Amino acid sequence: MRTTSTDVSRSTARPGEIPPDGADRLQELARRHLWMHFTKMGHFQHAEVPTIVRGQGCNVWDSRGRQYLDGLSGLFVSQIGYGRHELAAVAAEQAETLHYYPVWSHAHPPAIELATRLADLAPGDLNRVFFTVSGSEAVESALKLARQYHRVTGHPGRYKVISRATAYHGVTLGALAITGVPALREPFEPMPGGFFKVPNTNQYRPAFPGLSDDVLTDALVATLEQTILTEGPETVAAVFMEPVQNAGGCLTPPTPGYFRKVREVCDRHGVLLVSDEVICAFGRLGRMFGCERYDYQPDIITTAKGLTSGYSPLGAAICSDRLIEPFLEDESLAFAHGFTFGGHPVGCAVGLANLDVMQREHVIENVAANGEYFGELLAGLRDIPIVGDTRGDGYFRAIEIVRDQETKERFDRADIERLLRGTIAPRMVELGLIARVDDRGDPVIQFAPPLIAGRDELEQIADTMRTVLTEASAQI
Numbered sequence: 259m260r261t262t263s264t265d266v267s268r269s270t271a272r273p274g275e276i277p278p279d280g281a282d283r284l285q286e287l288a289r290r291h292l293w294m295h296f297t298k299m300g301h302f303q304h305a306e307v308p309t310i311v312r313g314q315g316c317n318v319w320d321s322r323g324r325q326y327l328d329g330l331s332g333l334f335v336s337q338i339g340y341g342r343h344e345l346a347a348v349a350a351e352q353a354e355t356l357h358y359y360p361v362w363s364h365a366h367p368p369a370i371e372l373a374t375r376l377a378d379l380a381p382g383d384l385n386r387v388f389f390t391v392s393g394s395e396a397v398e399s400a401l402k403l404a405r406q407y408h409r410v411t412g413h414p415g416r417y418k419v420i421s422r423a424t425a426y427h428g429v430t431l432g433a434l435a436i437t438g439v440p441a442l443r444e445p446f447e448p449m450p451g452g453f454f455k456v457p458n459t460n461q462y463r464p465a466f467p468g469l470s471d472d473v474l475t476d477a478l479v480a481t482l483e484q485t486i487l488t489e490g491p492e493t494v495a496a497v498f499m500e501p502v503q504n505a506g507g508c509l510t511p512p513t514p515g516y517f518r519k520v521r522e523v524c525d526r527h528g529v530l531l532v533s534d535e536v537i538c539a540f541g542r543l544g545r546m547f548g549c550e551r552y553d554y555q556p557d558i559i560t561t562a563k564g565l566t567s568g569y570s571p572l573g574a575a576i577c578s579d580r581l582i583e584p585f586l587e588d589e590s591l592a593f594a595h596g597f598t599f600g601g602h603p604v605g606c607a608v609g610l611a612n613l614d615v616m617q618r619e620h621v622i623e624n625v626a627a628n629g630e631y632f633g634e635l636l637a638g639l640r641d642i643p644i645v646g647d648t649r650g651d652g653y654f655r656a657i658e659i660v661r662d663q664e665t666k667e668r669f670d671r672a673d674i675e676r677l678l679r680g681t682i683a684p685r686m687v688e689l690g691l692i693a694r695v696d697d698r699g700d701p702v703i704q705f706a707p708p709l710i711a712g713r714d715e716l717e718q719i720a721d722t723m724r725t726v727l728t729e730a731s732a733q734i
């Protein structure tokens with residue numbers, strides 16, 4: 259249906275500046291036509307649709323001209339921040355030269371060059387890059403590759419996948435089956451069979467309470483191994499884990515040895531290890547890849563988001579040499595999988611330029627230098643009564659809120675809704691901070707600022723949260 263002029267944002271003098279009547283019109287059109295993702299749309303029948311129109315550095319502006327510090331990098335995406343002319347120019351140039359060609363039986367220079375660059379950067383023998391558009395597609399690709407790899411190497415019975423409770427791995431049906439958030443799977447059941455969950459590394463509310471970090475590590479790894487044994491190792495294809503698990507609130511490994519032990523279990527039973535780094539790659543934890551931060555060698559890294567800092571969509575499954583070997587040895591074999599827009603030339607060109615900026619401006623070193631300070635700033639909020647835990651790594655951190663610090667007593671559902679969505683989220687916005695409130699696990703506020711953020715921005719986040727959480731505490 260045609261609804262008169264929609265040219266609101268282009269009618270202004272400067273790009274991204276919207277006159278007041280234009281902002282009203284955008285609201286009307288958004289309410290009428292836009293279906294926002296993971297969004298309770300009914301809420302926006304009457305509430306203002308937050309409409310972001312431009313960005314610069316670590317800040318974004320909405321259609322009413324209000325400025326926000328983006329403490330979430332969009333959605334864990336914008337590593338090098340907003341408003342980079344250099345990346346826009348590279349995208350424009352690539353669009354003029356070759357705006358599109360598939361990587362189906364063909365190649366193009368940006369895909370070849372970015373694959374080579376990623377192979378060079380990725381640890382060990384992760385030398386083969388299968389491009390996608392999104393993170394879910396990267397995870398879906400890794401799942402299908404794991405199954406087909408086992409099939410063509412004489413293990414057709416290996417199809418099962420193990421991942422961790424509460425972990426989010428994406429929305430396509432395979433990735434969703436790997437995801438450990440029951441509420442996200444429920445509307446689409448039945449899920450495909452063969453997907454199993456083991457406890458995650460939550461240390462504030464550990465699956466096995468009362469243990470030292472070392473003993474907890476061993477207990478978690480033993481549970482993984484037991485699950486493989488119970489299912490039958492000859493039926494298990496892969497284990498998917500994030501270096502730091504997002505859903506549940508930035509769950510770090512309990513000890514430096516955790517992932518090494520997971521790797522050993524996978525090796526013992528011929529199971530592939532997939533490091534889902536859709537969030538954790540490209541500097542988020544202070545290293546290029548999350549697996550480098552925790553010193554383990556996966557068979558596949560799945561990634562997206564920060565690969566282009568969001569200047570164009572692109573994802574990838576970065577695979578070990580051994581995974582492609584059977585497909586090289588038998589000329590009649592293909593990995594039976596692909597996406598029209600996977601490895602899009604503009605995305606790949608932008609990905610290369612993004613890595614150039616990250617390296618030239620020492621963006622990852624910035625995270626390595628300031629990540630711990632960020633952790634200390636958030637830990638400094640623990641004197642506020644509802645702050646139960648602060649955790650995370652690098653520029654990827656969370657605050658868990660509790661009714662009682664001493665006993666870790668949880669809020670009930672109604673209080674969580676009232677506090678997170680009724681008080682904390684709107685107050686952060688009022689004070690000019692974008693962060694994420696999330697209750698897929700226990701209620702947390704999450705922060706993942708652009709990796710160019712300096713101490714000023716990190717302090718602004720902590721100062722704002724002191725105000726917001728102190729006020730929220732007073733309501734209890």
Ligand code: PLP
Binds near residue numbers: 395397427428504537
């Ligand atoms: N895997 C992880 C660890 C993620 O955090 C996400 C998204 O946040 C995905 C997969 C899915 O990525 P996308 O939203 O690009 O499909």
